[in-house]
């Protein structure tokens with residue numbers, strides 16, 4: 001599929017986060033006019049502030065990277081989770097409709113319960129198992145209802161510069177001499193924030209509403225496989241203790257398998273993102289270069 005990436009006026013929310021920063025950098029590199037707001041500059045739960053920013057900027061497209069991503073925290077404070085992850089996408093969608101902008105909003109592989117063998121596609125019914133997952137699914141639906149020009153992007157297992165999750169920190173933890181543990185029997189499709197950012201911007205150009213699953217290609221990985229590959233690429237021989245999914249005692253349930261595949265991207269001829277091992281090699285090199 002040929003993608004016409006002419007410069008646009010793009011408003012990015014959650015621009016202080018891992019995906020928000022990568023998306024900001026990518027859009028700027030493409031020559032877009034970008035307004036990238038972190039939480040201090042634009043709290044997406046504050047409807048008046050959202051309305052004001054939309055009136056000032058009149059964006060062509062909004063890429064919503066804001067979310068409360070503390071999965072265990074959401075379990076303990078469902079109301080805050082609902083405001084940030086369900087109500088805010090609807091508010092953004094409503095104002096996108098008002099100013100004639102396209103909305104691209106990010107959702108999660110956690111909308112699925114994890115019991116399927118194989119890859120989850122758009123044909124699979126969501127069955128969220130945690131507060132975080134339920135409010136993210138609600139956010140998808142409310143956004144699509146409020147603005148017909150909404151593209152929902154489900155993704156998962158994101159790693160990238162500045163990321164605070166296990167996948168992003170594994171090499172740094174090993175270099176600090178920390179003892180490492182990784183789950184051997186939980187599977188996902190790793191996604192490099194830089195590759196996701198590129199695809200988010202391509203989707204702005206595609207401008208076709210629907211639910212997209214965006215992940216790096218390949219067969220997916222367990223946390224342990226991903227961690228071992230990251231350490232090999234970094235030239236480290238740190239030991240990793242292998243633990244089982246069942247041993248994990250966390251406040252919020254996680255899906256044991258949340259690998260994603262995108263029927264819609266395939267149908268419209270979007271090229272698959274690079275293999276996750278290739279993406280991980282680029283990430284390890286970028287982290288090493290101190291970028």
Ligand SMILES: NC(=O)c1ccc[n+]([C@@H]2O[C@H](COP(=O)([O-])OP(=O)(O)OC[C@H]3O[C@@H](n4cnc5c(N)ncnc54)[C@H](OP(=O)(O)O)[C@@H]3O)[C@@H](O)[C@H]2O)c1
Nearest residue numbers: 014016017018019039043044066067106108155156157158
């Ligand atoms: N990381 C993953 O593996 C993963 C997997 C699946 C889906 N996702 C989705 O991907 C998207 C991006 O996540 P990420 O990994 O980049 O997470 P992140 O690093 O936690 O970034 C999220 C950003 O949103 C901001 N935010 C929170 N509440 C806000 C509010 N009310 N108004 C404005 N900004 C607010 C946060 O700011 P503060 O830090 O100041 O609160 C943070 O900078 C989210 O929709 C997430 O649900 C992530």
